[in-house]
Amino acid sequence: MVKKRLGIGMIGAGFVANFHIRSFIGVRDADIIGVVSKDDDMSRNTADVIKKIGVGEPNIYNSVTEMVADPAIDALWICAPNFARIEVMEEIVDAIESGKGELIGVACEKPLGRNVQEAKKMLELAQRANLLDGYLENQCFSPAITRGKDIVWSRGAKLTGRPYLARAAEEHGGPHMPWFWEGKLQGGGVINDMMCHSVEAARFLLTPPGADRTVLKLKKVNAYANCLKWQNPKYAQQLADNSGGKLDYINRPAEDFGRSLVEYEDENGQQLVVETTTSWSYVGAGLRLSMELLGPEYSMSIDTLTTGLKVFFSRHVTGDTGEDLVEKQNAEVGLMPVVNNEEAEYGYEAENRHMVQSFLSGKRPEENFHDGVNVTELLMTGYLSAEEERTIAFPPPNLDTFIPAVAKGEWNPKNK
Numbered sequence: 179m180v181k182k183r184l185g186i187g188m189i190g191a192g193f194v195a196n197f198h199i200r201s202f203i204g205v206r207d208a209d210i211i212g213v214v215s216k217d218d219d220m221s222r223n224t225a226d227v228i229k230k231i232g233v234g235e236p237n238i239y240n241s242v243t244e245m246v247a248d249p250a251i252d253a254l255w256i257c258a259p260n261f262a263r264i265e266v267m268e269e270i271v272d273a274i275e276s277g278k279g280e281l282i283g284v285a286c287e288k289p290l291g292r293n294v295q296e297a298k299k300m301l302e303l304a305q306r307a308n309l310l311d312g313y314l315e316n317q318c319f320s321p322a323i324t325r326g327k328d329i330v331w332s333r334g335a336k337l338t339g340r341p342y343l344a345r346a347a348e349e350h351g352g353p354h355m356p357w358f359w360e361g362k363l364q365g366g367g368v369i370n371d372m373m374c375h376s377v378e379a380a381r382f383l384l385t386p387p388g389a390d391r392t393v394l395k396l397k398k399v400n401a402y403a404n405c406l407k408w409q410n411p412k413y414a415q416q417l418a419d420n421s422g423g424k425l426d427y428i429n430r431p432a433e434d435f436g437r438s439l440v441e442y443e444d445e446n447g448q449q450l451v452v453e454t455t456t457s458w459s460y461v462g463a464g465l466r467l468s469m470e471l472l473g474p475e476y477s478m479s480i481d482t483l484t485t486g487l488k489v490f491f492s493r494h495v496t497g498d499t500g501e502d503l504v505e506k507q508n509a510e511v512g513l514m515p516v517v518n519n520e521e522a523e524y525g526y527e528a529e530n531r532h533m534v535q536s537f538l539s540g541k542r543p544e545e546n547f548h549d550g551v552n553v554t555e556l557l558m559t560g561y562l563s564a565e566e567e568r569t570i571a572f573p574p575p576n577l578d579t580f581i582p583a584v585a586k587g588e589w590n591p592k593n594k
């Protein structure tokens with residue numbers, strides 16, 4: 179039977195789940211009808227938001243298994259923390275294999291796994307249960323990126339040659355929850371958390387329109403990692419205070435700054451370069467995403483903080499702090515950029531439209547777990563490069579079992 183509407187279950191009720199939920203205002207043919215998380219208050223609040231903005235009438239479930247067992251649920255969005263990926267996916271697949279329920283697909287937030295072994299396990303589990311799989315890399319769906327790519331390829335590249343250099347950066351002042359900062363739980367520091375976006379957005383920009391993501395062959399990775407801000411005793415203390423003493427950035431930091439230089443080869447043997455920068459040590463108005471695409475006679479650039487809308491508040495406008503102007507906002511006074519519709523601008527809306535329509539038509543999404551594995555392979559090669567301070571030819575031996583020192587709690591740039 180062909181389905182006309184998709185019943186979605188949300189796994190996780192935190193920051194990103196709420197971003198997805200708000201984006202569904204701009205997504206047709208889907209309703210969010212289930213929520214499960216580890217925190218009852220968060221589940222209730224999230225269910226209230228879903229009802230209030232009119233994107234579904236959700237039930238709150240006690241477990242992932244219970245949600246899979248509801249015949250109205252067709253697909254799950256995995257928005258739980260990185261350390262819960264495998265446990266959540268195993269529960270989904272167990273519920274299906276033991277005949278408790280059926281699903282069309284799963285969509286999973288970035289990163290697909292904390293390391294290559296986990297990312298490959300996610301892919302293997304999805305395939306074992308015959309699920310369509312969507313990798314939620316929102317930046318590949320951001321309107322500025324997709325529109326910029328279309329224009330550059332259909333005019334500049336068509337007439338003068340393909341783009342050869344993509345730059346991408348994502349920077350802010352640091353994540354909102356302590357688990358992101360803990361290498362073991364998250365899988366690394368800012369490289370795993372945010373460079374995953376930049377490398378995939380850059381690969382997308384360099385890939386010819388309509389071509390498979392794998393058309394570019396990864397050849398070499400050179401990366402650098404450091405902890406520039408948060409190992410400073412004053413800031414390390416802030417992290418310790420905000421985490422009930424769990425985070426110890428003096429002795430067990432994660433990188434808050436990373437760079438990578440990645441070499442690809444296209445189908446004609448042409449060398450292409452990706453340059454990425456990422457940091458949790460950027461203090462500006464808020465989250466800044468920037469990208470560039472360069473070719474023989476053209477260039478394109480994006481900076482999400484260069485907005486059309488700005489507001490100015492004098493020093494006499496005092497009040498609560500918040501993120502009402504831009505994600506990861508750092509100030510409330512002065513001249514401030516406003517991102518009008520973050521869910522759309524950052525790509526969540528188009529991403530969810532694509533996932534919903536792919537699942538309804540029985541097609542594998544264009545951005546899928548295979549891409550999630552590729553991203554993790556690249557990032558792990560980057561960690562290896564940063565640890566060994568050398569360029570690494572891809573694939574390095576033993577990549578599948580490589581765990582970065584930062585994810586073992588053994589990395590400290592002060593000991594280098």
Ligand SMILES: NC(=O)c1ccc[n+]([C@@H]2O[C@H](COP(=O)([O-])OP(=O)(O)OC[C@H]3O[C@@H](n4cnc5c(N)ncnc54)[C@H](O)[C@@H]3O)[C@@H](O)[C@H]2O)c1
Binds near residue numbers: 195216257259262288
């Ligand atoms: N695309 C993006 O730009 C973006 C932005 C932020 C986060 N993320 C990703 O989304 C995921 C969630 O991040 P967040 O910021 O929402 O985290 P969060 O800590 O704000 O929320 C996590 C939610 O998951 C729930 N949870 C924890 N363990 C669970 C389990 N075993 N089963 C079900 N629910 C569980 C928690 O109760 C909470 O509701 C992470 O993997 C993160 O990397 C992506």
